[in-house]
Amino acid sequence: MKQQNLKTWFKSGSPWVWMTGGGVSIAVIMTIGLLMLIAVRGLGHFWPADVLEADYQVPGQPAQVVAGEVVEAEEVPRARLAASGLPVDADGGEFMTRELLKVGNRELFGADFNWVVGEWLANPRKPESLVVFERREWGNFYGYLLGVKESGRLVAEGEGAWKELLSRIERVAGLHEQLAQLERADIGRVNHALERLRLKERGLELGGDLDADAQADLAAERAQWGVRYRELESQLVVLQQEFNRDSVLVRTADGREEEITLGKVVRAYQPNAMGLGEKFGFYFAKLWEFVSDEPREANTEGGIFPAIFGTVMMTLIMAVLVTPFGVLAAIYLREYAKQGPLTRVIRIAVNNLAGVPAIVYGVFGLGFFVYVLGGSIDRLLFAEALPAPTFGTPGLLWASLTLAILAVPVVIVATEEGLARIPRALREGSLALGATKAETLWKVVLPMASPAMMTGLILAVARAAGEVAPLMLVGVVKLAPSLPVDGNYPYLHLDQKIMHLGFHIYDVGFQSPNVEAARPLVYATALLLVLVIALLNLSAVYIRNRLREKYKALDH
Structure with missing residues (x-):
């Protein structure tokens, strides 16, 4: 009886329903778990961790004081530590604790991170006066604030030095913004104008039109820009002197004194003295810096805004390029092409293109778009700039076109399937009412197929x-x-190279000289890439759902 019930249950298909449901559940759980792992590992990097100071006594060596953030702790076999050359006593337990400290002070220790044996740490403490200096170069510096200097003269020390330090760091941050504005915007505009004058002069020379009057006009305009450049250069010198005016005296945990120019410091904070509210404020400030600032220290510090901007800009240009070509190809194959062996071969080729490895598209883009098409554009339109390439070098336009070629098969297949789902009666009814085939296609068929087009764009x-x-x-x-x-004209520079979140992950994860510092940023950038793609997809899904609701009545 039980065997009969089991056979009936299998014949009903319920086991397969449970198996598919279980598979979907496992996939969802694994996806959520992966995202949670990435979020915890990545977002935890921005929390202001307490700084530990302790006496470190290696057997047979003088004791020393170490200070740093505890990044990782693990149990390792005692024999493994002995094999690495450490003076480990053979007597004792099988395992010992090994801790990874972010000690900073790279110019003193040679590395930002250092492994220590936990059993050799004594008298651990977290002094509230210990200061973390986050620098624009050379990573963090950990030490005790002794005094603040202005132009080499000591202006504050003792208890009043901390407030003086914070006010001067805020002043330096304002000067840094002014310097960035002056160097990139103002001086950059002058350099751009001078380069355009040089190219204009070269173009007139190639065309045989560089007469005395043209040379005089160019010289007069160049002189005006030269005057402006010298004015900006004098402002730049003054700002740089003000920027590097202040410095601080710092004593490290092991007693060495160092002087740090405040122009190299991004912020200073005392994590051991911060309350929970202050830590949350610091945390969100660091998060905002991560998504809004540019990278520093070989991409292991600072933000990734250029990579975010480059990813979004390239994807939007790709979408603008791929949608009309994919939709037009699908319309031709479904509505105009004669359905025969040739059309079937074309469809097979399109489907196969979706499975071509991406690197093959990259090689095609480099060979055809960059060298052939870009080189031709340079010879026709930018001859005055040669031999320096304008479009004959990798850039934003060619990256977007390469991605468009990679994604166009997906748009073609999705759009063609959407066109095939529209009832033939609607087409015939529109034609019977006197509409032309083009009007039927434009006003009846394409609006109803627009959700399928958006599906292709999403994919x-x-x-x-x-x-x-x-x-x-x-x-x-x-x-x-x-x-x-x-x-600067033409405002959107399609020939310019860009950063990308995916390549940023690869570079930080596999090419960074500071692996330990880069590891949390790999997780944080990966999470941000997922969020950017999800936001782009959700925007397209929203538009698709609106179109679907709008044309639902026609479908019935």
Whole structure:
């Protein structure tokens, strides 16, 4: 009886329903778990951890004082520590504790991180007066504040030095913004204008039109820009002197004294003295810096805004390029092409293109878009700039076009399936009422197929936004802090190289000289890339749902 019931249960298909439901549940749980792991590992990096100070006594060596943030702790076999050359006593337990400290002070210790044996740490303490200096270069510096100097003269020490330090760091931050504005915007505008004058002069020379009057006009305009450049240069010198005016005296945990120029300091804080509210404020300030600032220290410090901007800009340009070509190809294959062997071969080829490895598209983009098409554009339109390439080098436009070629098969297939779902009776009814085929296509068929087009665009964005391999060949670089959009004509610089979140993850994770410092940023950037792609997809899903609701009545 039980065997009969089991056979009936299998024949009903319930086991397969449970299996598929279980598979979906496992996939959802694994996805959520992966996102949680990335979020915890990445977002925890920005929390102001307490700084531990302790006496470190290696057997047979003089005792020393160490200070740093405890990044990781693990149990390791005693024999493994002995094999690494440490003077480990053979007597004792099988395992010992090993802790990874972020000790900073790279110019003194040679590295930001150091492994210590936990059993050799004595008298652990967390002094509230210990200061963390986050620097623009060379990572963090840990020490005790002794005094503040202005132009080499001591202006504050003791208890009043901390408030003086904070006010002067705020002053330096304002000067840093002024310097950035002066160097990139104002001086950059002058350099851009001078370069355009040089190219204009070269173009007139190539065309045989560089007469005395033209040379005089160019010289007069160049002289005006030269005067402006000298004015800005004098302002720059004054600002740099003010920027590097102040410094601090600091004593490290082991007693050494150092002087740090405040122009090299981003912020200073005392994590051991901070309350919970202050730590949360610091945490969100660091998060904002991460998404709004440019990178520092070989991409292991600072923010990743140029990479966010480059990813979004490239994806949007790709979407603008891929949608019309994909939709037009699908319309031709479904509405106009004669359905026969040739059309079927074309559909098979389109489907196969969706499975071509991405790096192949990168090689094609480099060979055709950059060298052939870009080189031709340079010879036709930018001859005055040669031999320096303008479009004959990897850049934003070629990266977007390469991604468009990669994603166009997805848009074609999704759009064609949407066109196939529209009842033939609607087309015939529109034609019977006197509409032309083009009017029927434009006013009846395409609006009803628009949700399918958006589905194809969603799939294209999901695939293209996370690609890395082809972009390494056609325009994405390790560091490009200047955005492709600025106030200089033509405002959108499609020939400029960009940063990308996917390549940033690869570079920080596998090419960084400071592996321990880069590891949490890999998780944080990966989480941000997922969020950016999700935001782009959700925007497209919202538009698709609106279109679906709008044309639902026609579908019935």
